[in-house]
Amino acid sequence: MTSWAGRTAAEISAAVREKRATPREVVAEHLTRIERLDGRVGAFRAVRAEAALAEAEAVGARGDLTELPLAGVPVAVKDNLAVAGESLRVGSAATSEAPVPEDHVTVARLRAAGAVVVGLTNVPELCVFGTTDGVHGTARNPWDLSRSAGGSSGGSAAAVAAGLVPVALGNDGMGSLRIPAANCGLVTLKPGHGVVPAGIGEGDWFGMSENGPLATTVEDVRLLLSVLADAELPEGAPPGGLRVAVSLRSPIAGTPVSGPYRAAARETAGLLIKAGHRVRRADPPYPLSLSLTSLAHWTAGTAVDARELDRNRLHRRTRVHAALGRRFEGRVGRGTAREQLRRRLAPFFEEYDVLVTPALARRSPEAAPWHERGWLRNLLANTTYSPFTPPWNLTGWPAMAVPAGTLPSGAPCAVQLVGRPGSESVLLDLAAQLERVRPWPRTAPLDGE
Numbered sequence: 193m194t195s196w197a198g199r200t201a202a203e204i205s206a207a208v209r210e211k212r213a214t215p216r217e218v219v220a221e222h223l224t225r226i227e228r229l230d231g232r233v234g235a236f237r238a239v240r241a242e243a244a245l246a247e248a249e250a251v252g253a254r255g256d257l258t259e260l261p262l263a264g265v266p267v268a269v270k271d272n273l274a275v276a277g278e279s280l281r282v283g284s285a286a287t288s289e290a291p292v293p294e295d296h297v298t299v300a301r302l303r304a305a306g307a308v309v310v311g312l313t314n315v316p317e318l319c320v321f322g323t324t325d326g327v328h329g330t331a332r333n334p335w336d337l338s339r340s341a342g343g344s345s346g347g348s349a350a351a352v353a354a355g356l357v358p359v360a361l362g363n364d365g366m367g368s369l370r371i372p373a374a375n376c377g378l379v380t381l382k383p384g385h386g387v388v389p390a391g392i393g394e395g396d397w398f399g400m401s402e403n404g405p406l407a408t409t410v411e412d413v414r415l416l417l418s419v420l421a422d423a424e425l426p427e428g429a430p431p432g433g434l435r436v437a438v439s440l441r442s443p444i445a446g447t448p449v450s451g452p453y454r455a456a457a458r459e460t461a462g463l464l465i466k467a468g469h470r471v472r473r474a475d476p477p478y479p480l481s482l483s484l485t486s487l488a489h490w491t492a493g494t495a496v497d498a499r500e501l502d503r504n505r506l507h508r509r510t511r512v513h514a515a516l517g518r519r520f521e522g523r524v525g526r527g528t529a530r531e532q533l534r535r536r537l538a539p540f541f542e543e544y545d546v547l548v549t550p551a552l553a554r555r556s557p558e559a560a561p562w563h564e565r566g567w568l569r570n571l572l573a574n575t576t577y578s579p580f581t582p583p584w585n586l587t588g589w590p591a592m593a594v595p596a597g598t599l600p601s602g603a604p605c606a607v608q609l610v611g612r613p614g615s616e617s618v619l620l621d622l623a624a625q626l627e628r629v630r631p632w633p634r635t636a637p638l639d640g641e
Contacts, residue, residue, distance in 0.1 A: 197225045198635045201265045201358045201412045205306065208264035209257060215248035215264030219308050222266040226310065226356045229638055232337060235351035237271050237328040238278060239311040248308045260306030261419055267302055268351040268360040270344075271312040271328075272319050272392060273403070275299055282393075282497075283315040283326045283344075286505035297389045298361060298403045298420050305419045310357060313347030316563065317510050318497050319363075319393070320344065320490075322371050322574040323562045326507065332559045333375050334636035336603040340556045342372030342578075345406065349376040352406050355635040359412050361420075363392050365401035366490050367581025370593040370608060373406055374551035377595045377604030377632060379413050379623060380406050384613050385588035388420045394500075397493030398524055400585040408634035410594075410624040417616065425617045434622065436464055437474040437544040442553060444483045444579035453550035456596035456605045460548055460626065467625050476540045476547065478583065483575070485529045486582040491517030492524040512567035534587050541589075541612040546622060549580045551593045551606035580608055590616045594623045595632035604632070 196204055196218045207213040223241050230236050248264065257263055269275055272282045273296040281287045294300075299309065314331045316324050324331035324346025331346035333339045334354040341350040345362030349372030352360050362369050364382040373380035381404055388403045390396040405416035418425055438461040440454050465471045479485075494510065495517030503511055523529075541547075554577045562570055584591040592609040599605050609619045 196221050198355045199358060200409050201262060201407065202415055204265050204358060205261060205263045209260065213264065215251040215308060216245060218264045219244050219248040219266050219310060222310060222357055229354055230356060232332070232638065233334055233350050233354045233356070234329045234331045235268070235313055235347045235354065235356055236311040237281060237314045237347065240278065240309060243277065244308050244310045251306050251308060254306070257306070261415060262302060263306035265307045265359065266310045266357045267307045268311055268313045268348050268357045269299055269309055270348050270360070270362045271315050272363065273299055273361065275309055275312060278312060281328060282319060283317040283328060284501070284506065285327045286501040296391060301419055301422055302361065313351055313360065315345070315347060316343045317507050318494055319365065319368060320494050320510060320513055321562065321570055322367065322578050323557055324372070325559070325561055326563045330559055330561070333556060333603060334638060335377060336601050338559060339375070339603065340559045342375040342556050344368040346372045348406050349373055349378055352376070352378055352408060353636050354638055358407070359416055360406045361403065362406050363401050363403045364585065365392070365397040365493060366486070366585050367578050369404050369406065370551060370581050370591060371578045373593040374606035375556045375604070378406050378408060379410055379592070379594055380404060381413055381417060381592045381616060381619065382584065382590060383417065383421070383616055384590040387616060388417070393497045395493070395496050398489060398527070399588065400489060400493065410620055410627050414620050425620070426614070433468045433470055434545040434618070435543065436461070436469050436471045436546045436548060437540070438471060438548045439473070439475045440550065441475045442579045443478040443583050444486070444575060445480055447553055447576055447579045449550055450554040452599050452605050453552055453554065457548055457550045457607050460596055460607045463626060463629050464548070467629065474544065476537055479533065479536060482583065485533065485586065488520040488529070489524050489586060490582070492520040493517065495521055507563045509563060509565065509567040509570050530586050533583070537587060545611065545615070545618065547610040549608045549610070551580060551608045553577050553579055555599055555601065555603065584610055589613055590619055592619045592623055594626055596630070
């Protein structure tokens with residue numbers, strides 16, 4: 193009997209279309225793995241076992257099965273996107289337990305393409321912080337269960353890295369796809385603004401949040417992104433090599449970057465030189481005000497999302513974050529700081545096609561009840577380990593996380609690839625080159641597997 197857990201979405205969908213597997217057997221095997229392993233990982237807030245099996249049967253009976261790009265593929269959905277018939281809790285006790293009537297547009301597109309939603313994944317409350325823990329559970333890094341999977345798409349990343357699903361849907365407002373992907377050894381792409389429908393929370397964090405895929409291969413990221421965007425991706429990298437800048441300096445002044453992450457970026461630069469790209473060390477002209485701009489947008493987005501909720505049912509760190517954000521809402525809503533940042537950084541991306549940076553500054557914090565700790569302690573833990581991601585939400589430009597070797601603990605390390613607007617295919621092509629010359633292990637060896 194063929195084992196489907198640990199296989200890619202592309203492999204599974206091809207087997208289902210060719211009648212070498214049925215959607216039900218694929219989904220059933222992944223549900224069995226979830227039941228066996230997720231107690232240790234904490235990826236899921238809710239598992240839709242009975243509903244998923246019924247939906248898998250329905251996919252298998254579809255007349256267009258042989259044309260479905262995600263035929264029979266089990267997917268996990270971040271618990272801030274609506275799945276019809278399920279509650280939308282967003283990691284909080286303050287949200288409603290009532291089931292929602294309709295799928296979010298991205299979930300509907302996945303289902304239309306033949307995917308089966310097996311569950312909703314854990315997030316930190318209101319998807320605010322870079323560790324995933326709270327009233328619904330703690331998502332751990334399957335490669336190092338003592339550390340957080342990251343956030344806020346931590347449950348989705350943990351589910352994919354543990355082989356509980358081949359792919360998952362998440363979103364990214366200040367790094368919430370790239371942070372957990374980097375921790376868990378996955379590939380992800382935060383698309384540029386407008387490529388994939390957003391509709392996240394009460395206002396997409398002033399247009400900074402984007403939906404995107406989490407996967408173990410570049411091929412699967414490309415496949416899911418084309419479904420989520422409901423469009424074929426444009427042509428990728430031009431012939432003759434790319435102009436690549438490599439920067440090791442944190443965008444947030446004074447934030448040190450650990451040796452393993454600096455080494456990963458340097459090694460990546462060497463691989464790109466060998467591949468024929470023109471690579472130089474160059475730092476983008478990040479403004480000194482970037483830390484304050486990031487904080488203002490981060491907190492203001494939370495203030496909007498928390499506005500209609502019972503503050504007494506929110507964690508203290510969330511209440512403080514939202515209270516601070518209310519002071520910034522008007523300023524952030526005008527969009528002036530974001531436009532100034534785009535104008536400042538645009539000339540850099542006229543000189544270079546792609547920017548390579550460390551994905552993180554250091555490994556993720558311990559897997560612990562961070563939601564019970566103070567706001568300042570959470571703020572420092574987040575900003576000191578993930579300073580590289582926020583600028584590209586502020587600009588609205590595409591950015592990827594790509595595995596790049598390992599940390600001393602044995603957990604994955606990663607780099608970030610950033611491009612100008614419309615360069616999603618360029619980034620994917622470059623990531624695919626790195627995958628060919630430096631393949632990465634795809635699934636964490638839980639239970640000694």
